[in-house]
Amino acid sequence: MSTQFPDDDPLATRLHDALDSEAAMVTPSDDGLQRIRAGVDGAHRPWWRHPAAIAVAAAVALGTAVGVGAAVFGHDDGGTVVATDATTGGGTPSDATSTPTATTASVQPEPQDPSITGSPRPAGDIVYVYWIGNDSGQSRLFREQVPYHGDGGAAAVSSALDVVTSGHASDPDYNTAWHGDALGYRRDGDTGVVLLDNAYASNWGSDIAVQELVYTVTANDPSVKQVQFLLRGKPAPPGSAPLTRAPMLDVQGLIWLLSPTEGATVASPVTISGYGTAFEGTISWEVRKMDKAVATDTKVAEGHTQGGSNGEFGDFHDTVDLPPGTYEIRAFESSPEDGSLRHVDTKTFTVQ
Amino acid sequence: MSGSDAPARAWGADDAVTHLYAAHYRGLVRLAALLLRDTAVAEEVVQDAFVAMHGAWPRLDDPDKALAYLRRSALNGARSSLRRREVAVRLAPAPAPDEPSAEHGALVALEHQEMLRALRALPLRQREVLVLRYYADLTEADIADALGISRGAVKSHASRGMAALRAALEETR
Numbered sequence: 001m002s003t004q005f006p007d008d009d010p011l012a013t014r015l016h017d018a019l020d021s022e023a024a025m026v027t028p029s030d031d032g033l034q035r036i037r038a039g040v041d042g043a044h045r046p047w048w049r050h051p052a053a054i055a056v057a058a059a060v061a062l063g064t065a066v067g068v069g070a071a072v073f074g075h076d077d078g079g080t081v082v083a084t085d086a087t088t089g090g091g092t093p094s095d096a097t098s099t100p101t102a103t104t105a106s107v108q109p110e111p112q113d114p115s116i117t118g119s120p121r122p123a124g125d126i127v128y129v130y131w132i133g134n135d136s137g138q139s140r141l142f143r144e145q146v147p148y149h150g151d152g153g154a155a156a157v158s159s160a161l162d163v164v165t166s167g168h169a170s171d172p173d174y175n176t177a178w179h180g181d182a183l184g185y186r187r188d189g190d191t192g193v194v195l196l197d198n199a200y201a202s203n204w205g206s207d208i209a210v211q212e213l214v215y216t217v218t219a220n221d222p223s224v225k226q227v228q229f230l231l232r233g234k235p236a237p238p239g240s241a242p243l244t245r246a247p248m249l250d251v252q253g254l255i256w257l258l259s260p261t262e263g264a265t266v267a268s269p270v271t272i273s274g275y276g277t278a279f280e281g282t283i284s285w286e287v288r289k290m291d292k293a294v295a296t297d298t299k300v301a302e303g304h305t306q307g308g309s310n311g312e313f314g315d316f317h318d319t320v321d322l323p324p325g326t327y328e329i330r331a332f333e334s335s336p337e338d339g340s341l342r343h344v345d346t347k348t349f350t351v352q
Numbered sequence: 353m354s355g356s357d358a359p360a361r362a363w364g365a366d367d368a369v370t371h372l373y374a375a376h377y378r379g380l381v382r383l384a385a386l387l388l389r390d391t392a393v394a395e396e397v398v399q400d401a402f403v404a405m406h407g408a409w410p411r412l413d414d415p416d417k418a419l420a421y422l423r424r425s426a427l428n429g430a431r432s433s434l435r436r437r438e439v440a441v442r443l444a445p446a447p448a449p450d451e452p453s454a455e456h457g458a459l460v461a462l463e464h465q466e467m468l469r470a471l472r473a474l475p476l477r478q479r480e481v482l483v484l485r486y487y488a489d490l491t492e493a494d495i496a497d498a499l500g501i502s503r504g505a506v507k508s509h510a511s512r513g514m515a516a517l518r519a520a521l522e523e524t525r
Contacts, residue, residue: 010520012486018467019487021460023382026391032381032399039403040369049413134476139435167500172477174507179428179500180421182410187358198407277390295361 084265125149127160128219130212131174133253136342139208140253141215142174144261154187156220161194163214170262173346177209181193181228185217192217192224195230211251214243249311253345255283257331260349268351272318278333278343281309283316285331297328322351365409368418368459369402375401377417379488382431383423387484389472395431398422427480434476470520478513481490 086127126145133142143190146158175277184195194213203209216225226242228235255276272285286302301320308314316331331343363371377398384394401422412418425510471479477499484495496503 009514011514011521014463014467015471016481018464018488019386019472019483021464022468023487026382026385026394028378028395030380032377035403036369036373036399036406039399040366112444116478124478129518134435168502169500172501172505175431175500177428177432179424181411200405201404317488332461337507 005225020331045191064227111271127156127163128216129160129163129169130215130219131164131169131171131172131176132208133174135253135255136344141208141212141251142171142253143215143219143257144170144174144346153221153223154185154192154198154259156187157187157192157217157224160216160220161213165210171347172262177206177212182280183213187224188220188228190225192221192227194227194229194308196229196236198231207246208251210243213247215251218245237243245312248313249277252313254278254343255307255331255333255345257285257329257347259346260329260347262347263349264347265350267350268323269319269321270351271328271347272305272320272331274331275313275317276316276331276343277307277308277311278311279336281306282334283307283331284334284341285329287320288320288330289325290328300327325350326350354488357364357455363409364414365406367407368412368415369406372405372415372418372422373402373405376422380422380426381439383463383488386487387427387430387476388433388478391524393433393508397433398426400429401425422495424500425499431476466521467517472515474513474516477501477505478516480512481509482517485510 014147026339028083066079080123125148129144129146129147130141131144134140134141146160148159150156164176164178165180167176169175178200181197181199186193186195194217208227213229215226218224219345228242229240230236253276254275255278257272257274259271259273282304283306284302284304286299288297289300290297301317301322302318305316305318306314307316326348327350328346328348330341330342330344330346335341335342380398380401381394382390384397385391388394388397405418405422411417412421412453433445471482474482480499481495484490484498490498492503492506495506499506501509
């Protein structure tokens with residue numbers, strides 16, 4: 001038994017008992033080992049023909065409001081097994097219309113060349129790493145920058161990919177679909193080539209997972225316009241063309257809070273900055289102070305500033321004076337319909 | 353938290369699957385089911401984790417590492433599955449997987465249900481941390497590893513989660 005959490009807390013005991021009793025009602029079926037062995041055997045078949053991969057693709061389509069999947073997978077020959085199943089297998093219209101961001105998504109962006117990115121390229125001794133975060137119930141991409149000292153180009157991209165597979169986002173709200181084995185990388189002309197192994201097979205059906213890597217690769221080497229995934233030396237899915245970035249509005253978190261960074265110690269006045277889009281360009285922010293003694297937090301400052309609007313992303317900036325202490329800041333869009341907070345991004349930071 | 357006392361060094365990938373299945377399959381399925389509230393999906397997620405572990409075994413070659421790997425990939429699987437389900441669940445809350453069994457005292461069962469309902473209302477990260485801590489009995493370091501987050505983040509999710517639970521339960525008194 002660990003001593004790192006207060007176990008003498010009666011609430012902890014009650015939680016433990018409740019979880020135990022709930023878990024005791026779960027009885028796995030007897031054929032688990034058989035099904036695992038069948039899965040292992042199946043892994044020797046090309047995995048994109050594997051029923052599990054297709055099921056994952058179909059399930060992802062169910063929960064995906066933005067139609068990136070078809071665009072991403074639509075231009076290949078052999079890989080259409082996955083694409084077809086993903087787009088016709090399970091998606092229902094109600095899924096697409098019931099997502100919280102439907103109003104924003106309905107602002108039709110001008111058809112844009114996805115290889116031209118609106119987000120700035122890294123400069124100096126950092127690399128950009130894209131993570132997956134929850135944006136009002138939808139999985140979208142969020143960016144962090146990580147210190148990096150080394151050559152640009154493929155070396156910088158490899159370093160960024162290593163951070164992705166480490167799974168260590170600074171912001172605990174962010175995650176990756178690629179936590180695990182290292183990814184190989186090389187550049188071939190204007191194409192970045194990412195080498196996968198089977199451990200990531202189930203990611204293939206997820207357009208946001210795929211775009212997490214496409215964004216990370218293209219962000220760190222301006223000469224790379226497109227990304228090719230290879231599994232054991234073969235394009236995956238087979239015959240597929242390299243992928244370009246999906247439109248930002250489809251995959252990117254609508255509001256990124258870039259400064260202060262998670263866990264940073266800063267001086268007052270505190271510079272608030274980020275990148276995003278909101279109704280009429282109005283990005284709201286508030287700073288809350290956590291009171292550990294009573295485990296509540298209180299709003300201590302708030303404000304509005306101007307970011308991008310009408311589907312265009314833009315930088316936003318503001319400043320706030322704060323006494324020393326630890327705070328949480330959240331940037332968000334205040335819903336024009338009901339004033340609720342949408343597209344919230346939060347950071348915890350300390351003022352000296 | 354070793355899977356078995358068998359001489360693991362001699363294991364091939366198939367042996368590793370067999371041994372770890374015997375020792376940990378049920379526990380991992382239960383862990384995933386607590387987060388997913390769906391035994392069938394929990395089983396699929398854990399089976400996928402074992403299949404992936406089989407492929408990764410030559411690099412792991414150690415039951416402890418393999419268990420950590422299984423836990424991470426099961427949690428990742430559960431999380432993606434939950435993400436896909438989020439919208440549907442919000443519209444129509446899933447029923448509890450099973451009714452409380454008759455041998456439970458009615459009052460105890462009620463208290464458990466109240467607690468579990470409050471737990472389900474928490475953000476996913478807090479829920480994951482609390483389930484890993486109070487069901488799986490993992491240390492802070494193991495939780496950090498399983499979720500790919502820092503120990504500081506584990507601490508803050510745990511304390512926020514417990515504070516929210518306390519507040520929610522007091523509200524219903």
